[in-house]
Amino acid sequence: MKERLKKVPLKPGVYLYKDEEGKIIYVGKAKALRNRMRSYFQSPDKLHPKVRAMMARVADFDFIVTASEVEALILENNLIKSYQPRYNIDLRDDKTYPYVKITVGQKFPRLYITREVKDGVSRYYGPYTDVTSLRDTVKVLGDIFPLRTCKNLQRRDRPCLNYDMGKCLAPCMNKVTEEEYALLVDDLIAFMEGRHHPIIRQCEDKMKDAAARMEYEKAARWRDQINNIKKIAAEQKIEFENPYNLDLIALIAGERENLLMVFKIRDGQIRGKEFFWLKQSIDEDSSEVIDFFIRQYYDSNQDIPAEILVSQLPADTALLEAWLSEKCGIRIRIKKPLKGDKRHMLKMVEENAAIVWEQKYQQSLKNHDILLKLSETLDLEVIPQRIECYDISHLSGGETVASMVVFTDAMADKKAYRRFKIKTEQNNDYASLAETIERRLKQAQSGNIAFLPLPDLIIIDGGLGQVNSVQAVMNEMQAEIPVFGLAEKNEEIWRPGNGHPIRLSRRDEGLKLLQRLRDEAHRFALEYNRLRRAKKLTVSELDHIQGIGPTRKKALLTRFGSVSQIRRASLETLASVPGMNKAAAQKVYDYFQKKQKIDDK
CATH class of the missing domain: 3.30.420.340 (UvrC, RNAse H endonuclease domain)
Structure with missing residues (x-):
């Protein structure tokens, strides 16, 4: 490998180390590939113990030359996600946290929770660590902003139950214009970005108008919506004098794992707080850890402010700034504040991170005692981790x-x-x-x-x-x-x-x-x-109808939403479903009519 190393170019790129089975165990990027890779092949005594352990397993290597350092950084991210090498830093749970998604690219957007950021059109907010709280919040948002919840916006014979409950404006039935719906979506986006007061004032005006017309039930619904908005807004009650838009990142480094805490400040308000644990690092340097974290955290995160404040500058600040600026189309700066308001804000994040770290440490001590006693009770040879x-x-x-x-x-x-x-x-x-x-x-x-x-x-x-x-x-x-x-x-x-x-x-x-x-x-x-x-019940009845294969079953369920709705549909409505014809519709109609007669008996 040392002979092959001499032929590696002095160009930016990504290198891959493999074990005897050809499995990729480490991926790294470099400004000059040969120089960076050569540092791994020096005397084992000069290597960090974790690097030494990794190199003992390395049996082969490969590399990919890129046009720039930014391209190398992006490629490294993608390869780490694809191969999940054993010796790379592992950002625990980051990609499992959910986001709130608003599909603004659609004619009538909808709001829902997702764990995958797939497109560059929709608006994403998150990630959120408290999934239960997030579901409750989205449920309240559905009451305040009655957007559609159906995945497929096809015209129906009648509105769904959500419309009757006041939780949907029924765009599928043309009950709302595209312009009116867009105004509601704008209000939702403003709300998600922390601008609550204008929405509260609008609701208060509508509540007063309803009360003046003696429509007290309607006024009560507006009152409940105001309370729901205030309930969510109360979680963002910490404000700063200046309308800052920035992210604050604090790092606490440990022997086996590291804690990263992120505060998101939008319009001078705390919009969110997340924390992440990093493990399996072969590099104990804090600047490398935070460098890796920033790349992972912002790789699929579209909510990136122009300023990111950190407790420890990353290993290559200029490269990360170039990557983020290219990604967002605006100038992004990563800084470590030393004084003033921003230093005070970052100190608050560091204090919160210290609390989380201490809580986990105390819990780990308690859990260790529980497992130790359990191992003694069950006469186990080892503590059951x-x-x-x-x-x-x-x-x-x-x-x-x-x-x-x-x-x-x-x-x-x-x-x-x-x-x-x-x-x-x-x-x-x-x-x-x-x-x-x-x-x-x-x-x-x-x-x-x-x-x-x-x-x-x-x-x-x-x-x-x-x-x-x-x-x-x-x-x-x-x-x-x-x-x-x-x-x-x-x-x-x-x-x-x-x-x-x-x-x-x-x-x-x-x-x-x-x-x-x-x-x-x-x-x-x-x-x-x-x-x-539930899955078996959903498809079993349709499976009994001759001539209704997987494509037509999917079309029917997409149009009507459930087998019970298909049962109630008219022959003409069934025939109008894409992929259906009159003969197929007749078979479905006759099947459920016959079944209804049997049920009536």
């Missing part, structure tokens, strides 16, 4: 599914959750559990990263019989993982082949942890079971 819990869910033996939930360091690790559709005997919990564990272990043995690492402890929702069935599979596959069952009736802990359960105090923190695991596994399995049953 990763615990998996399994549950089976079915309805009268049908649509049997299994759930696998994961707790890491006594905290739910939802990215690691998995679910299984049972393929074997449907009405047998023992067989279903055995199948689930076998499939899970085989996935790990095949090297599927989605099922790695193996757990330190497995918990089964059930008693002795369930535990014994799982242990039999473990023995067959030579997997040495402790297995226990938690029976719901008396909250007893069962061991394989042992008829005497472990009984703990209801106040025992270890038992409470296992209960949380068991309840979460039950919830996750039940959720999947309901999803499969």
Whole structure:
């Protein structure tokens, strides 16, 4: 490799290090590829321990030359996302956080929550870390700004239920003009950007007008909307004298992970607060960490202010500024304030980050104590840092599914959750559990990263019989993982082949942890079971109609929204659906007419 290194050009680009199997384990960018790559091939004693560990695995390398450093930065981002190399910094959970999306590129835009930023036309706000609070907020926004919620804006025979409830203006029925609808969208955008007062004044005027006309129910609805707006606006009550538009980023560096906290200031108000954990860094330098974070955070984020204030300047400030400026079409500056209002604002973010860090540290100490005591109670050889819990869910033996939930360091690790559709005997919990564990272990043995690492402890929702069935599979596959069952009736802990359960105090923190695991596994399995049953019910009736294939089924469900609406449609309306003809419409109409007669009997 050192000989090949001599032929690497002194040009900007991206380099990729691979292991013996050809798997990419690290991606980096460089202003001069040869110089940067050569730094990795010096004496191991001079390398950082993490770099030394990585280079011990490197068996090959590749590189891609780019026209500029900015192009190299963009390519590096894309390659890291595609390959997720083991030794690159991993921004935990960043891409799983949801955004609020307003589809302004459409004739009649809609508002909804999304986890993917796909186009450059729609408006995106976020990401948000508190998903539950976000759903509540979007629900309130739907009451205040009655935009359409349907995915497909096709003309219908009558408005949907949302129109009757005052939660939609029914553009599908021409109940609102495009201009009137656009004004409502403008108000929503103003609201999302923190300009609440004009909207509150408008609502107050409408409330007074309704009261003057003695339309008291209408006035009460406007009053409720004002209260809803004020409720959301109250979360942004911290204001600054100047109408700043900027992002504040504070970094707290630790031995194993780093915390990044972001405050978004718009029009002098705090519009949002997020925090992120960085792990798996081979470079302990804080400037490299924040450099990576800025690239990841703003790569798909369209809400980028002209000024970004940081507690630590990134490794290559000028390059990041050039990239962001090119991306946004405006001049972007990254600064570290040393005095004045902006320094005071950044200090506030640093203090908030310190609180989050301390809270996690204290919680980790508490969790460690709980896991230590649990390992002693269950006579485990190691402290169970990763615990998996399994549950089976079915309805009268049908649509049997299994759930696998994961707790890491006594905290739910939802990215690691998995679910299984049972393929074997449907009405047998023992067989279903055995199948689930076998499939899970085989996935790990095949090297599927989605099922790695193996757990330190497995918990089964059930008693002795369930535990014994799982242990039999473990023995067959030579997997040495402790297995226990938690029976719901008396909250007893069962061991394989042992008829005497472990009984703990209801106040025992270890038992409470296992209960949380068991309840979460039950919830996750039940959720999947309901999803499969709902899907089956949705398509089953249409499947019985000859001549109605997948394309026509999709067209019908898109037009009417549900099978019940299709059942009530007239023959002429059915025939007007794209992809349908008179003969196909007649078959659908006759099927439901015949079924209705049977139901009436």
